[in-house]
Amino acid sequence: MDIISFEPLAKTTAIDSITAYQKYISPSKGFSCSHRLLHGGDSCSNYVKRMLSEQKLHEAVQSSLKRFQECAAASKTLTSIKTRADFRCIVIPCCLPL
Incomplete structure (x- = not known):
């Protein structure tokens, strides 16, 4: 019996979903990711x-969760120094406390 790996399908689905978000939802929001705004x-x-694309699925999930925590901290920093200029990220869970 062949063993079918869930990982390639999950990664492809996630990447395609993010691409659709970037193409259809993100442009209409009018603001950007706090991490990118603060750190470039x-x-x-x-x-x-x-x-x-670069890591195994479980590694990518762990890296992403760490990044979302960093983005939440960046959002707080931008808010506290009042340099937001009406930019903030609302991607769940990006910028929200984890």
Whole structure:
């Protein structure tokens, strides 16, 4: 009996879902990822897509959770120094306390 791995399908589905979010939902929000605004580099969605492409699924999930925690901290920092200029990230769980 062949063993079918769930991982490739899960990773492809997640990457395709993030791509759809970036194409259809994110542009209409009018604001951006707090982590990217504060630190530069990838937005959380681009970071997660990259991790899914480069790592095993469980490693990508762990990296993504850490990144969401960092994004939540970045959101608090931006709020406290009042440099937000009406930008914040509402991607669940991005920028929300974990």
